[in-house]
Amino acid sequence: MSVNTHDLLVTAHELRARVGSEFHQNLVEAIYTDAAMIADRSVHRSGAAKRFDLDRTIDTIVTSKIFGFPLMILLFTLVFWITISGANVPSAWLASVLIGKIHPMLKALSSQIGLVWWLDGLLIDGMYLATAWVVSVMLPPMAIFFPLFTLLEDFGYLPRVAFNMDNIFKKSGAHGKQSLSMMMGFGCNAAGVVATRIIDSPRERLIAILTNNFALCNGRWPTQILIASLFIGALAPAHLAGMVSALAVVGMAMLGVGLTFATNWWLSRTVLRGEVSTFSLELPPYRPPRVWQTIYTSLIDRTISVLWRALVFAVPAGAVIWLVSNIQISGISLAGHIVNFLDPLAVLMGLNGIILLAYIVAIPANEIVIPTVLMLTALLTGATHVGAGAGVMFELESGAATLALLKSGGWTLLTAVNLMLFSLVHNPCSTTIYTIYKETGSKRWTALATLMPVAMGFTLTFLVAQIWRLLAGVGG
Amino acid sequence: MDNNTKLPLISDDGCATCPAHHAANLKKLGVDMENFDYVVALAGNPNVGKSTVFNALTGLRQHTGNWPGKTVSRAEGGFSYRDANYKLVDLPGAYSLLATSVDEEVARNFILFGQPDVTLVVVDASRLERNLNLVLQILEITDRVVVCLNLMDEAERHGLEVDDRRLARDLGVPVVPASARYGRGLEELLAAVHEVATGAIKGKPYRIQSEPPEFKKAVKELEEMVTKVFPDLPNARWLALRLLDGDEDMINAVQSGEINSLAQGMLEGSV
Numbered sequence: 001m002s003v004n005t006h007d008l009l010v011t012a013h014e015l016r017a018r019v020g021s022e023f024h025q026n027l028v029e030a031i032y033t034d035a036a037m038i039a040d041r042s043v044h045r046s047g048a049a050k051r052f053d054l055d056r057t058i059d060t061i062v063t064s065k066i067f068g069f070p071l072m073i074l075l076f077t078l079v080f081w082i083t084i085s086g087a088n089v090p091s092a093w094l095a096s097v098l099i100g101k102i103h104p105m106l107k108a109l110s111s112q113i114g115l116v117w118w119l120d121g122l123l124i125d126g127m128y129l130a131t132a133w134v135v136s137v138m139l140p141p142m143a144i145f146f147p148l149f150t151l152l153e154d155f156g157y158l159p160r161v162a163f164n165m166d167n168i169f170k171k172s173g174a175h176g177k178q179s180l181s182m183m184m185g186f187g188c189n190a191a192g193v194v195a196t197r198i199i200d201s202p203r204e205r206l207i208a209i210l211t212n213n214f215a216l217c218n219g220r221w222p223t224q225i226l227i228a229s230l231f232i233g234a235l236a237p238a239h240l241a242g243m244v245s246a247l248a249v250v251g252m253a254m255l256g257v258g259l260t261f262a263t264n265w266w267l268s269r270t271v272l273r274g275e276v277s278t279f280s281l282e283l284p285p286y287r288p289p290r291v292w293q294t295i296y297t298s299l300i301d302r303t304i305s306v307l308w309r310a311l312v313f314a315v316p317a318g319a320v321i322w323l324v325s326n327i328q329i330s331g332i333s334l335a336g337h338i339v340n341f342l343d344p345l346a347v348l349m350g351l352n353g354i355i356l357l358a359y360i361v362a363i364p365a366n367e368i369v370i371p372t373v374l375m376l377t378a379l380l381t382g383a384t385h386v387g388a389g390a391g392v393m394f395e396l397e398s399g400a401a402t403l404a405l406l407k408s409g410g411w412t413l414l415t416a417v418n419l420m421l422f423s424l425v426h427n428p429c430s431t432t433i434y435t436i437y438k439e440t441g442s443k444r445w446t447a448l449a450t451l452m453p454v455a456m457g458f459t460l461t462f463l464v465a466q467i468w469r470l471l472a473g474v475g476g
Numbered sequence: 477m478d479n480n481t482k483l484p485l486i487s488d489d490g491c492a493t494c495p496a497h498h499a500a501n502l503k504k505l506g507v508d509m510e511n512f513d514y515v516v517a518l519a520g521n522p523n524v525g526k527s528t529v530f531n532a533l534t535g536l537r538q539h540t541g542n543w544p545g546k547t548v549s550r551a552e553g554g555f556s557y558r559d560a561n562y563k564l565v566d567l568p569g570a571y572s573l574l575a576t577s578v579d580e581e582v583a584r585n586f587i588l589f590g591q592p593d594v595t596l597v598v599v600d601a602s603r604l605e606r607n608l609n610l611v612l613q614i615l616e617i618t619d620r621v622v623v624c625l626n627l628m629d630e631a632e633r634h635g636l637e638v639d640d641r642r643l644a645r646d647l648g649v650p651v652v653p654a655s656a657r658y659g660r661g662l663e664e665l666l667a668a669v670h671e672v673a674t675g676a677i678k679g680k681p682y683r684i685q686s687e688p689p690e691f692k693k694a695v696k697e698l699e700e701m702v703t704k705v706f707p708d709l710p711n712a713r714w715l716a717l718r719l720l721d722g723d724e725d726m727i728n729a730v731q732s733g734e735i736n737s738l739a740q741g742m743l744e745g746s747v
Binding site for chain 1: 523572574602604605606608609611612613630635636637638639640642643646647657682684685686687688690691694697698701702705716717719720721722727730731733
């Protein structure tokens with residue numbers, strides 16, 4: 001070799017000095033000039049370009065300073081309202097089949113073949129019922145919510161939401177693209193955490209990871225929707241109940257967004273200080289969604305995969321619940337001991353020991369909080385007329401029966417509101433925690449991401465409970 | 477074949493290139509990655525439908541969405557066509573290869589170091605000018621390129637007519653009009669990819685030419701030197717451009733000898 005790499009680099013350096021600092025500028029300009037020339041030769045415009053104007057008109061409305069936010073809230077309320085009012089009937093039907101018909105059949109079968117009582121309990125009253133409950137409660141809302149959400153996404157609305165919120169994100173000291181990872185978080189926090197990869201700056205990416213949990217994920221929607229329809233919808237006249245419940249759920253989701261901003265602000269002024277980086281967000285063209293294909297793929301991909309995950313965790317959780325309810329220590333079940341231990345703390349938070357225990361059981365999957373709460377309430381208040389005995393997860397036939405059961409367990413409107421709050425603000429599920437660990441590679445940040453929301457949840461529910469009691473004039 | 481689907485630069489050997497004849501040849505392999513013959517990189521600006529093309533070709537269902545930056549990591553899949561097995565790598569969307577963001581770096585490194593047999597560039601037919609910026613940069617790196625002129629339906633709705641044959645002649649590589657969402661143009665796309673992969677078509681890629689004379693002289697001088705140092709390097713001019721631009725990555729690659737192994741085709745799939 002007559003010339004070596006060293007000579008090459010030296011020459012490059014000298015030439016660089018000769019052509020000057022404008023090289024990069026010249027290169028970019030040359031590329032643009034050539035691209036424009038080639039495009040010009042092969043593109044012909046025919047007729048009036050109406051679609052461009054339509055796109056722009058839609059954009060000026062949905063991203064307007066006046067209409068942007070109200071429209072956004074209206075649209076999401078509509079989506080939840082359709083979900084809430086549409087899911088009731090199929091949910092009740094699934095429950096009547098899976099729990100009303102198949103469960104007694106399984107019980108009869110097991111007594112016929114003479115299964116030992118504890119195996120019968122563990123398998124049928126624990127595992128099967130947990131599974132059946134998750135399917136009947138989660139499948140219908142997901143099958144409605146996911147396709148609707150995917151349609152909005154395909155149409156191109158979500159980037160407009162990001163555009164609307166970009167400024168607030170920047171003001172809170174975070175990256176504007178965090179609005180996109182937050183959007184993903186509304187589906188699944190683990191997916192939202194992965195989506196933060198679109199943020200280049202490590203500081204801003206960490207902020208986005210730490211706050212993604214405040215985006216209400218689909219494991220928590222059913223809890224919010226159920227409690228809102230039982231306690232808050234019930235406050236309104238019957239014909240408005242669905243809309244009021246939907247608004248309560250949207251309110252919770254908005255509170256989550258608010259907490260995201262507040263936490264961003266706090267993090268970017270304490271542990272994660274730094275400059276806000278700028279970026280350009282391209283608003284994609286509106287595209288008519290392919291309705292049937294979208295419904296099909298979102299049913300097959302999202303709904304089934306989320307449901308599968310819920311089931312994988314519900315089966316062992318069902319077994320655990322049955323066990324803690326049936327193992328007795330000095331005359332009281334293990335569950336009873338734990339609930340009694342948790343009760344004093346829980347009451348301060350406006351909750352009860354059962355709810356806290358349910359949150360411990362449900363660390364792997366938020367989806368099973370409500371079944372666990374119902375089952376434990378029935379067991380510990382001695383409401384033996386509902387359900388089929390200790391540790392059985394059941395679907396109560398109507399909302400009224402569920403409400404009656406919860407009220408017999410000492411539930412008030414405060415309990416309901418604080419359960420919704422705690423559902424929004426508590427530790428991420430174990431899958432998300434693991435994902436955070438994989439993405440950050442740090443035990444410290446993972447611990448902060450896990451413990452910070454728990455601490456915030458305790459504080460928030462505590463404050464609400466104290467103020468509520470003060471205003472209502474009722475003691476603890 | 478009607479005018480819309482006629483492929484430029486493809487040798488016409490009658491029945492064998494007729495799309496209907498090959499419909500059966502397309503066997504979707506999903507993620508079965510054993511024993512592939514060719515690697516195809518899928519590049520393009522954000523939100524032009526790369527993931528849709530990826531899904532249509534592989535039969536996988538990567539989630540697609542109408543927003544830029546949806547694909548955050550590299551996805552891989554496979555398909556087979558005319559007795560050859562292809563590995564398809566979906567790169568993150570990028571506006572350029574001048575590597576100012578991680579996405580661009582991933583895309584650039586894969587095209588350069590991964591040495592795909594074909595780089596399939598998906599462009600938005602309704603935003604051709606902006607999309608061509610990326611195409612021109614890719615053409616500086618490799619001549620094994622197929623351009624998929626996607627979203628033709630959208631361009632039509634916008635009242636735009638894109639002359640794909642003119643474009644193919646200007647760019648010097650095959651250009652295939654398509655609407656991947658509706659499955660239009662995919663057969664022709666596969667045929668073009670196959671022809672480039674097997675070497676039946678040799679591209680004569682367009683070179684950027686609007687630079688100032690001083691600039692051109694410097695590039696030419698350095699390019700000659702690059703050719704002397706790395707005689708087997710297929711994209712000497714591109715390396716010269718990057719070195720003159722002070723691209724640290726490329727300077728390091730020259731120093732460490734990584735470029736050398738690239739020239740000898742030793743490096744495969746390392747990103």
